[in-house]
Amino acid sequence: SAVISQKPSRDICQRGTSLTIQCQVDSQVTMMFWYRQQPGQSLTLIATANQGSEATYESGFVIDKFPISRPNLTFSTLTVSNMSPEDSSIYLCSVGGTSELGEQFFGPGTRLTVL
Amino acid sequence: GNSVTQMEGPVTLSEEAFLTINCTYTATGYPSLFWYVQYPGEGLQLLLKATKADDKGSNKGFEATYRKETTSFHLEKGSVQVSDSAVYFCALSSNTGRRALTFGSGTRLQVQP
Numbered sequence: 001s002a003v004i005s006q007k008p009s010r011d012i013c014q015r016g017t018s019l020t021i022q023c024q025v026d027s028q029v030t031m032m033f034w035y036r037q038q039p040g041q042s043l044t045l046i047a048t049a050n051q052g053s054e055a056t057y058e059s060g061f062v063i064d065k066f067p068i069s070r071p072n073l074t075f076s077t078l079t080v081s082n083m084s085p086e087d088s089s090i091y092l093c094s095v096g097g098t099s100e101l102g103e104q105f106f107g108p109g110t111r112l113t114v115l
Numbered sequence: 116g117n118s119v120t121q122m123e124g125p126v127t128l129s130e131e132a133f134l135t136i137n138c139t140y141t142a143t144g145y146p147s148l149f150w151y152v153q154y155p156g157e158g159l160q161l162l163l164k165a166t167k168a169d170d171k172g173s174n175k176g177f178e179a180t181y182r183k184e185t186t187s188f189h190l191e192k193g194s195v196q197v198s199d200s201a202v203y204f205c206a207l208s209s210n211t212g213r214r215a216l217t218f219g220s221g222t223r224l225q226v227q228p
Contacts (some may be wrong), residue, residue: 001161033215042204042218043159058215092158094216102147102166102208104216106159 002027002095004107012113013083020079021110023093028073031096033104034066038089049076049093083114117142121205121219128195128226136190136222138179138205146207148172148181148188149216153202162190162203195226 003026013019023032032049047055047068055068070076080087090111094104122137140146150162150172163172168183177192188205205219 031214042220043216044218045215048215094159096214102210102214102216103149103161103164104208105161106151108158 001097001105002029004093004095004105006091006093006107006110008110009108010111010113012115015084015114017083018079018081019083019112020077021091021093021112023076023078023107025074025095029095030073031104032070032076033094033096034068034076034078035092035094035106036089037092037109043092046078046091049078080112083112085114088112088114117146117207117209117217119205119207119217119219121203121222124202124221124223126222126224128224130197130226130228131194132226134190134192134195134199134224136203136205136224138188138190138219140186140188140205140207142186142207142209142217144210145183146209148179149206149208150177150179150188150190151204151206151218153204153221155201159204195224197226197228200224200226 007022034046035043046061047057049070051070067079090109092109094106097103118141147166149164151159152162163174165172165181170181179190202221204221206216
């Protein structure tokens with residue numbers, strides 16, 4: 001499986017500011033995803049990061065709040081904009097496996113706390 | 116749409132006890148099914164998977180069988196260890212379209228020595 005790294009691993013931010021999270025994969029992958037895991041909750045898909053085109057957002061998530069870049073097949077960023085305490089979560093990127101089975105492999109996550 | 120329902124936690128067991136975590140799903144077509152595990156302070160790891168009816172996924176002593184007739188994918192282990200303490204997530208992936216994962220709510224397992 002691919003090796004996935006995320007930066008930063010954690011951060012504490014002030015409300016109203018923005019944070020950009022980076023996701024780096026050690027091999028080229030077609031599918032990359034961004035998820036949010038609120039405290040004590042399950043994972044919710046934010047968007048699919050598409051290489052060379054705009055990300056595909058899930059219901060309840062918008063580009064102005066969570067802009068995503070995908071400049072190539074090994075890298076993506078997620079920005080959490082104009083943050084509020086409700087944005088305190090773990091943000092995880094994932095990549096699709098090489099098989100057609102639909103499994104995904106996850107990065108270690110970025111733990112964000114907004115004060 | 117797709118959905119996954121897991122049994123509520125936390126589940127507290129003594130070491131060497133038998134574990135079952137129930138998972139049922141709703142999906143169109145024939146999804147792939149997964150169990151992921153999240154150890155304290157760590158990211159999500161794929162534990163096992165199954166892609167068609169009656170498939171049995173297994174790993175590290177854990178097993179789950181894809182039951183299409185009951186739309187279930189229950190996780191079992193015959194003898195749990197303290198090191199199995201973690202949160203377990205059941206998930207499915209539609210085999211068409213973007214193949215994003217739909218997760219259950221997660222079940223926290225605590226194993227006491």
